Amino acid sequence: MHSRRALLYMPGDNWKMISKSITLGVDSICMDMEDGTAINKKTEARATIAKALQELDFGASEKLARINSVGSGWEKDDIEAVLPHHPDGIVIPKVESFEQVEWASRIIEDAELKNGWGVNSIRILIGVETAKGILNLKEIAAHPRLDAVIFGGEDFAASVGATRTKDAIELLYARQTVVVACAAYDLQAIDIVAIDYKDLDALKAEAEQGAGLGFSGKQVIHPNQVPATQEAFTPSAEAIAYARRIVETFEASQKEGKGAYSLDGKMIDMPLLKSAEKVLARAKAAGK
Ligand code: COA
Numbered sequence: 265m266h267s268r269r270a271l272l273y274m275p276g277d278n279w280k281m282i283s284k285s286i287t288l289g290v291d292s293i294c295m296d297m298e299d300g301t302a303i304n305k306k307t308e309a310r311a312t313i314a315k316a317l318q319e320l321d322f323g324a325s326e327k328l329a330r331i332n333s334v335g336s337g338w339e340k341d342d343i344e345a346v347l348p349h350h351p352d353g354i355v356i357p358k359v360e361s362f363e364q365v366e367w368a369s370r371i372i373e374d375a376e377l378k379n380g381w382g383v384n385s386i387r388i389l390i391g392v393e394t395a396k397g398i399l400n401l402k403e404i405a406a407h408p409r410l411d412a413v414i415f416g417g418e419d420f421a422a423s424v425g426a427t428r429t430k431d432a433i434e435l436l437y438a439r440q441t442v443v444v445a446c447a448a449y450d451l452q453a454i455d456i457v458a459i460d461y462k463d464l465d466a467l468k469a470e471a472e473q474g475a476g477l478g479f480s481g482k483q484v485i486h487p488n489q490v491p492a493t494q495e496a497f498t499p500s501a502e503a504i505a506y507a508r509r510i511v512e513t514f515e516a517s518q519k520e521g522k523g524a525y526s527l528d529g530k531m532i533d534m535p536l537l538k539s540a541e542k543v544l545a546r547a548k549a550a551g552k
């Protein structure tokens with residue numbers, strides 16, 4: 265699966281921002297036709313994204329296009345405008361049911377077959393950002409074409425009537441619901457946007473909080489947010505070294521017939537080994 269520590273959005277009609285995004289070394293680039301694009305720019309966004317997919321070299325960055333929500337009336341034209349140019353994935357916002365994912369999956373599969381592309385070569389990422397989306401996530405997350413669930417904090421707060429705060433306590437239940445569903449179905453969990461994009465200290469704290477909760481990446485909206493976000497979702501050298509020590513000492517301890525043992529004065533047993541293996545897997549995904 266593509267590493268998605270930082271997923272950068274820009275309005276799909278903004279050629280300048282799309283051109284800039286490919287110079288940033290960002291994991292994923294998400295050209296938006298939904299809420300980042302004005303209602304009178306939807307057509308222009310479709311054409312601009314199609315052109316970008318044809319003409320620009322995205323390098324190692326993933327090419328994503330976000331369509332409008334299924335049921336908005338725009339979604340069919342959105343997906344049909346971009347699919348012929350083979351994006352790496354389609355982002356569907358405000359998903360509330362399995363059927364909405366299935367709708368997109370069928371259209372994508374038709375395009376894959378028609379063009380002789382590999383089936384499943386175009387992935388789906390879903391935005392879950394409403395009360396119904398969170399309630400139904402258990403069923404939705406089982407869709408086989410899914411790679412990731414993106415949690416939209418602002419939309420979710422609006423959906424339940426919560427007031428956004430800096431420590432995001434009002435989002436905790438929903439964020440954990442997303443992390444749990446993603447862990448259960450082996451999906452990536454992508455955390456909220458820090459909309460105060462000039463406050464890099466707040467971004468760092470929020471990104472570290474998200475990584476601590478179990479998210480694998482975060483949505484970003486400005487180039488300045490990319491480096492700190494990538495850093496927060498890449499295990500540190502110390503964390504990697506410690507995880508390696510756990511893996512090594514665990515094996516030795518098992519051979520001695522001990523399920524639990526002491527390392528640096530702390531008890532280590534199976535769950536700690538599993539945690540260490542997750543750290544090493546994330547490090548590997550981040551190219552460490
Ligand atoms: N992607 C790529 N490049 C971006 C960018 C983005 N999301 N946001 C800003 N830039 C570029 C600008 O074009 C500018 O480029 P330049 O130096 O070559 O002129 C540079 O980064 C600095 O931008 P800045 O002037 O600080 O930002 P701004 O005031 O132009 O824009 C926002 C601020 C928030 C409006 C803008 O960052 C944005 O539109 N972000 C994406 C919003 C979005 O897509 N929302 C929907 C999903 S949540």
Ligand code: MG
Nearest residue numbers: 357393416419
């Ligand atoms: Mg949203």
